Amino acid sequence: METLRARFETLRWARGADEPITEATARATTPASDDVVEISLRFCDGGIESARFRAHGSPATLCAADWACEYAETGGADVMTLCATDVAEALHLARIQMPAALMAVDALQAAYRRWQDVGAQEHQSQLTVSTV
Secondary structure (H helix, E strand, C coil), X not given: CCCHHHHHCCCXXXXXXXXXXXXXXXXXXXXXXXXXXXXXXXXXXXXXXXXXXXXXXXXXXXXXXXXXXXXXXXXXXXXXXXXXXXXXXXXXCCHHHHHHHHHHHHHHHHHHXXXXXXXXXXXXXXCEEECC
């Protein structure tokens, strides 16, 4: 278990401006603030090859998106079974930071669903989901 600060100092899965468009992208927002999480996935042989994020918001939002991408890319269990409490526990998020975990999970799962809906075809999609 790592701390929020330790993850914030590295943010290894942030998407660079020069990275290519991926196969599935989804965005999650919350009406409670202007925080936004966008997660992009690239697939190989039916599995997630890479997961990257772009986010605007609090450090908890950025860290939750980073953790979700790491989970997806490093072979975590099925991303569709991931829940916000998994993210919150891994990062030791306070209850008030739970929307950050919800947005990260929603964006990851929405991107995965978009890829499943169209099969393994290359595409770029924008699906906005709202939580909280």
